[in-house]
Amino acid sequence: MPEPQLSFANDYSCGATPEILERLARTNDVQYPGYGSDDVCASAKERIRRACGAPGADVWFLVGGTQTNQTVIDAITPQYAGVVAAASGHVNVHEAGAIEATGHKVLTLPHHDGRIDAAELDSYCATFYADANYEHMVFPGSVYVSQATEYGTLYTRAELEAIADVAHRHGMPLFVDGARLGYALTAQGNDLTLEDLARIADVFTIGGTKVGALFGEAVVFTNHGGYSRTPKHFLTLVKRHGALLAKGWLLGVQFDTLFDDGLYLRIAAHANRAADRIRAALTERGYELTFDAPTNQVFVTLDDATRARLESQVAMGYMEPTADGRTVMRFCTSWSTTDEQVERLIALL
Amino acid sequence: MPEPQLSFANDYSCGATPEILERLARTNDVQYPGYGSDDVCASAKERIRRACGAPGADVWFLVGGTQTNQTVIDAITPQYAGVVAAASGHVNVHEAGAIEATGHKVLTLPHHDGRIDAAELDSYCATFYADANYEHMVFPGSVYVSQATEYGTLYTRAELEAIADVAHRHGMPLFVDGARLGYALTAQGNDLTLEDLARIADVFTIGGTKVGALFGEAVVFTNHGGYSRTPKHFLTLVKRHGALLAKGWLLGVQFDTLFDDGLYLRIAAHANRAADRIRAALTERGYELTFDAPTNQVFVTLDDATRARLESQVAMGYMEPTADGRTVMRFCTSWSTTDEQVERLIALL
Amino acid sequence: MPEPQLSFANDYSCGATPEILERLARTNDVQYPGYGSDDVCASAKERIRRACGAPGADVWFLVGGTQTNQTVIDAITPQYAGVVAAASGHVNVHEAGAIEATGHKVLTLPHHDGRIDAAELDSYCATFYADANYEHMVFPGSVYVSQATEYGTLYTRAELEAIADVAHRHGMPLFVDGARLGYALTAQGNDLTLEDLARIADVFTIGGTKVGALFGEAVVFTNHGGYSRTPKHFLTLVKRHGALLAKGWLLGVQFDTLFDDGLYLRIAAHANRAADRIRAALTERGYELTFDAPTNQVFVTLDDATRARLESQVAMGYMEPTADGRTVMRFCTSWSTTDEQVERLIALL
Amino acid sequence: MPEPQLSFANDYSCGATPEILERLARTNDVQYPGYGSDDVCASAKERIRRACGAPGADVWFLVGGTQTNQTVIDAITPQYAGVVAAASGHVNVHEAGAIEATGHKVLTLPHHDGRIDAAELDSYCATFYADANYEHMVFPGSVYVSQATEYGTLYTRAELEAIADVAHRHGMPLFVDGARLGYALTAQGNDLTLEDLARIADVFTIGGTKVGALFGEAVVFTNHGGYSRTPKHFLTLVKRHGALLAKGWLLGVQFDTLFDDGLYLRIAAHANRAADRIRAALTERGYELTFDAPTNQVFVTLDDATRARLESQVAMGYMEPTADGRTVMRFCTSWSTTDEQVERLIALL
The missing domain is CATH 3.90.1150.10 (Aspartate Aminotransferase, domain 1)
Structure with missing residues (x-):
């Protein structure tokens, strides 16, 4: 057919932006150590930290989006808790139960063209903790939003700050799924820069798969304290989810290229x-x-x-x-x- | 450093064998449907079926080895059961608990230069079912062996047949991890062909990552009846493990190349x-x-x-x-x- | 305070109906084999089968309600699937994520005073299977309803039959949580008998904790074919969930008393x-x-x-x-x- | 038969020691709040703290042994880690995979008449961390021992102290399964008191099921700092495992009786x-x-x-x-x- x-x-x-293919060809015979411990990954991480204006950030490279969401959410959400997301969120709808497979419930808020609302998040949490039986329920333990959302819409900087504030007030890290982050950052009317995002979010991803790479998602733990820190032994957690690429430099090459000169x-x-x-x-x-x-x-x-x-x-x-x-x-x-x-x-x- | x-x-x-890189470059601008539903994957699957002499086999492409072992073992092992493996098996030692993360115990047999012994497997099962309390224990539910093993050694055809017989007698499918299958098939003294393997195993993998590809493991459900059949809705199971590659044709391209003319x-x-x-x-x-x-x-x-x-x-x-x-x-x-x-x-x- | x-x-x-306490006192010194393999459990199971008019039913005794829901739903719901329940269902709201802890999503339908609607269930499934991407989503894999519901309301016999029909048409077993089944069976206006329930449901529970026992839930696999059969090695599944009571006859004594002469x-x-x-x-x-x-x-x-x-x-x-x-x-x-x-x-x- | x-x-x-039965009869009509929030549980906890000489200890009551091991180990073992136990340990052999069901591997040491050896534990950990690939392996994350062991043998106080020291040096809490603790404390030649145990272990259980109760295991988080503290929202974790008894005072009554006057x-x-x-x-x-x-x-x-x-x-x-x-x-x-x-x-x- x-x-x-x-x-x-x-x-x-389609495949990858030509610059990536060329570089893969150029480095094909180089011998790299495995699992992302190579110099190219180190360079790509440094470029991303610079682009984020976040010298203390911790960057990791995974292969796919569902895999990344699963690994990150499982790592940052307490065992007694679920992740709060828009009902339209990718983790709620199109990941075949990958979040629940790690034992976490997806707690849904109504979406507004794909976005959750800070006030509704606050109200959700307030109602939760006001319930006499809340210890018998799934705690709101982390917050997931997508930028751009699954419906192509955007959070403004103020909206995202408000969500982060509410999240932190209720003891939750904010995770921003940036599978299509590039499109958000360059959209007409967008007012949220990568530096803003690195300041506001506790962890976010920079999607490669849908923005010019063959595959790959960069995970950025912003490490500005509080809820923002790399989970302990994250490499092992990645491996435990089957998400650690043997030829890790393939991810490094792609992100090092994408973050070279604004590509x-x-x-x-x-x-x-x-x-x-x-x-x-x-x-x-x-x-x-x-x-x-x-x-x-x-x-x-x-x-x-x-x-x-x-x-x-x-x-x-x-x-x-x-x-x-x-x-x-x-x-x-x-x-x-x-x-x-x-x-x-x-x-x- | x-x-x-x-x-x-x-x-x-190192990267991939040049034939693969060239073909990736050649197809880079072609628009393919996602998640492996493309013609190149279809062609690669057909080539593998032919190489296996197994027209009824069902072939899938995943990205990495641990991911593949986790997904396959979780799919073929009953909830009340574990997977039997050599103590030296990759799933027991070097997968960061990826198997246990899916709720299954790895039941270990002693290894003989990396190999398990059919008689010891039989004895293990016999002892299990003879135990008055066996219902309080983890059932042996599937068998995992590697060809070549983690120590580079090989099973002979007769040894693998004996293991399959024992496995089937005790109600278990046999899964052969072929992360290094190419090296096994072409080793001096090897007597086990790909066709033999497709006849003996219930499911096996053909490793690409370590045999010339950038990444990729082909999973072959041999579908010759009994314990040998594709798990229901396997695509959803793959996705649920975060193991479904968006640009699935990248795997198709690699395996279609590797299985073209004996490469x-x-x-x-x-x-x-x-x-x-x-x-x-x-x-x-x-x-x-x-x-x-x-x-x-x-x-x-x-x-x-x-x-x-x-x-x-x-x-x-x-x-x-x-x-x-x-x-x-x-x-x-x-x-x-x-x-x-x-x-x-x-x-x- | x-x-x-x-x-x-x-x-x-409060504790238990006096008949139970008396019998516990009377049998306190009797030596029983463990884990429910005793004669009292056998007698209680037979009484329940008779009360259900279901000689082929398979009866098990567990301790608590959340535990029972978790164990049963995990056993009857395929790995690629979730359980469909009212948004107000106990499994969705008040079980602290026990269902998700087993890897299954709770798929919610709107509730009508605690009840789901057969037509809405049908529509949910039809929409699911009509979605071009349904294999990337959590399949509806089993249906959970409560009789009486969490809001004290009841399904009529016709309503429950309609739900069972829809469930079966979409390949799902119907599980009825009867934590308060006694109150349902004896309510004014109720038209659903225990025999009806055993004929309609694939598996249901008879709650003891809230109906006169110290604790205990009887699980009835109605075993009338199709989706109605005991999961393989269910005892081991119960044990794996930490739900197998060592002194199992304590459950037998309670249910044997409750089902003696209509108590x-x-x-x-x-x-x-x-x-x-x-x-x-x-x-x-x-x-x-x-x-x-x-x-x-x-x-x-x-x-x-x-x-x-x-x-x-x-x-x-x-x-x-x-x-x-x-x-x-x-x-x-x-x-x-x-x-x-x-x-x-x-x-x- | x-x-x-x-x-x-x-x-x-057999059932329970007569004192328990009598008290259950006496309190049968009293209305208690649910889930262990009653005065009898409070009294029982206080009695246990006094018996342990541990006023800061935190005591919980669960129903069964496997359930308790599953809940506690899952709560104290990091996600990237397994629990170290004797090969003969109950959690490794006779719990139907309940530990693995929570995603944790049981890492086994050889047993010496049921006991592990502190030096072998130390060597295991040293070898683990010396392995260049240890991040690809399951970390030793907690230590499980039984007192008395599954073979009826005992650890001396010095042996248990040595194990605790090694555990702590390698970043692990020590969990002592006391399903048969009473028999250990009163055995000829035993030199380990309940107070010693509360000082040495980070968490331990006091078994009721096998020592005079109808059922019930008391979990004692000794809370003396370091690895010894109650996991956050432990009640929710207990509920999530289906292990929270509705009529929680039944456990309180039993332990309050058992710890009254040395029973x-x-x-x-x-x-x-x-x-x-x-x-x-x-x-x-x-x-x-x-x-x-x-x-x-x-x-x-x-x-x-x-x-x-x-x-x-x-x-x-x-x-x-x-x-x-x-x-x-x-x-x-x-x-x-x-x-x-x-x-x-x-x-x-």
Whole structure:
């Protein structure tokens, strides 16, 4: 079965940005020590610390997103506790129970276009501790948010600070899943820098898989005290989750390249601009954008006929049904999206 | 700290065999569907089935060895049971508790240069079921062996058949960890073919990480009935372990290349020949080979002075102390080992 | 701090119905084999099978409710799946994450006064399997309902049959938590008999702790085929959860007594009648009953002043806050509730 | 099937010491708050603290032994670590994988008649941390010993102090399983008092099930600093393991009675004296005592003929086969063992 020629199905449908492939080729014969103990990883970590303005941060490289969420959440959430997340959060919906597999409940808050609200988080915790039977319940033990969210929307700096404040007041570290962080950092209207994030979050990830790498997620423990510190023997915890890559330098090479001279942000900005063009074209043609989302994911609510017509010519991502019988579909852009592809898509619309 | 120029520390210290890198470059811009649902994975699976002479086999691709062992063992071992393995088995010693993290005990048998013995397995099970209190104990629920073993040794076809027979008689599937399967299949004196393995084992892996790939382990459920069948919803189980690669075709590309025109075996044979030369040189010079192992790992028992002298010039792998105060060290060869490297090593000895 | 003299706080605040205590005293010196392998357990199981009209049922005795839910759900729910329950279900709210501790997500449906709706369950499953990405999500793998529910309400026979039908159509066993089953079976308006339950459910429990025993929950695997069968090596699974009582006959003695000559139902009916009187008095005096619940739990929505006044004279159970700033409180009756206590309470109202 | 009239099969084959039964009858109608928050539990805890000479100790009551070991070990052992135990330890052999079910490996040391050796523990840890790859292995994270051991033998005070010292030096709390603690404290030749134990161990249990109670294990966190402190939110951890008894005062009543006026030790001493008589009789008649064990378990190595002859007349406990084809069997005494039973047994020998 031949794939449709044109695809905006997701942001992980091509290999890596050419700079990464070239460097992998160039270093292919070099002998590195295993498991990330090599110089390239050290360099990549240092570049990330500098980009974060966080010289004390501790950086680790894992392979995939679900794996990373599972490993980090299991490490930072007490045994008697769960992780608080938006009902729409990746950890709640699309990780096949990977969080529960480590014994932790996902405690859900309502989402607002993918975002949780600091006041609702506060109220959740207040209600919890006011319950006479709270010791018989799952404690809120850590907070998970995604930036950009699963619906492509963003937290402002103020919103994220408010969430971190509430989290810390209730004894919880804040974990920001940055599987699509690049797209957030370079979106129109975004006011949250990487330095802000490293100051606000206790731990966050910088996604490579969906932002130009073959694979790889950088985990940054910001280590600014309080809830922000590397879990003890984290390497062993990573290994225990089957998440420690033997040829660890492959991750180092990729992140060292992405964080050399701003490549990571350039790639993301490129994809965002393509998405902006698609959004403009959709709006112009009267399509309904499902979310007001400025990043590389374009969500559109389609009736069955339009969906069928489009799907015959372009691969899209399926999201969810709506209450009124339509479907939320997604166009995704990435490092590999070309102007020509965008123009073909727009012509189809 | 500069790495020693010469390294035989392990078989995962260089990138991939050039054929793989070239193909990754060639396919870098192709848009593939995610999670292994692409045509390249389909082709790679078909090539593996053919190489196994097992048209009904079910093939999956995961990223790393510990991850694969964890996912497979958790899937095939009943909840009330553990996995039987050699005390020296990777799952018992070097996986940071990844098996126990899924709730399963590793039940150990004594090892004989890394191998378990069918009669001892039988006796273990017989004793278990003869115990009046066996329902209060962890059932032997699956059997794990490695080919080649962690000590580079091999099971003969007859030995593996005997183990499979015993396993099946006691209601257990046999899982063969082939992280270094290529080296086993091409070793001098080996009598076990890939087709034999697919006939005997219920599930086995074909290691890529240590045999020419950047990363990747192929899991083969041989599906010849009885204990040999794919666990239900295995894709979801893989995802639940955080082991499902988004850009799954990267694994397909690697295995499709490795199983094109016998490359996998050629790479392994090359490394074995280099190891044979090292073994011959060691023997000639009076070194003590720790195990009579014909594959790409050369184990040598060294006193402290010799170890220190060698380590100053060549990177070796550390294995374990001996009772008499010496150390078992390892020289590993791989696809990237050159004649020149072997000669330099021999000159050092 | 002296306890309030009058307490309707819960249905587990006194010891056991006198018949049980007497029999424990009578058998105290008898030597029984351990772990439930004794004759008294055998007799109790047979009595329960007869009361259920289910000669093929398989009966087990565990100690506590959370323990039982954890052990049963873990045994009947596939590894790739979660258990579907009302958002208000005990397993979702008040078990401190015991279900997630076994690796299973609790998948919640909205509750209707504590009940789930068969059509909503069907819709949930249909939506799940219609999702293009369902293999990346937690499968609905078993269904958990409580009879009586956590809010004291009941399923009718038709409702439960409908739920069982939906569950089976989507490949799930139906588990009915009967921690307060006696109160359900003897409530006014109930139309579901124990025989019905044994015919409809795949596995259910008969609660002792809250219905006259010191402790103990009987688990009944109804074994009528399909999803209804005892999990393999269930004794070992029980032990693995730390749930196997050494002096197992203590459970046998209690259930053998409760199921001798209808004692279990008589105790429950007694408590229901006391609750009916309280409900009548509350209604008469203009209190707002929170739920239309006919069993031994009486829920009443109180403003702060009334709550404070009552709590100074009688112990009640705290349930949850309401949206309008009041509190749902609970009066519970049990085998030990006396007419005199009920009259004192009514005088206070 | 009638049970054999005479049974020395185990120490949990009768109910409770009469004082407990009487008090349960006396308090049966009292209304207590749930989950151990009652005055009787408070009194029992205070009695235990006084008996331990440990006013700062924190005492909890759980139901069963495996449950207690599972809950405590999971609470005190880091996620990256396992629990070190004798190969013969209950947690390694007879708990159906309850420890591994919580994700922790049991790391075994050789046993010496059931005991581990401090020097071997030290050597194990030293070897572990000397291994270049130790971060890929399961850390030794806590130490489990039994007093009395599973073979009825005892640690001396000096031996236990040495083990605690080694444990602490390697960063591990010491957990002493006292399922049969009473028998240890009152054995001939024992030099370890309850006060010693509370000073040496970080956490230990006082077994009720096998020493006069219907059921129940007291957990004592000795809280003398360092590794000795109650795990945070331990009540929630207990609940999460399904181990929190609703009618918690039933445990309080039992331990408050056992620790009133030395009853616990009197019961144990009674059973030990009966066992001493059996041991003397066995020795006199030329039987081979398997272990030099001074507590209530008498181990004897029997050939098949003798075993068959005895088993036809008295119930014994099965332990394990010996290398030479015989069987280790066990006679157990308890609070309920009478002089008449001992005499009948001796007559049979």
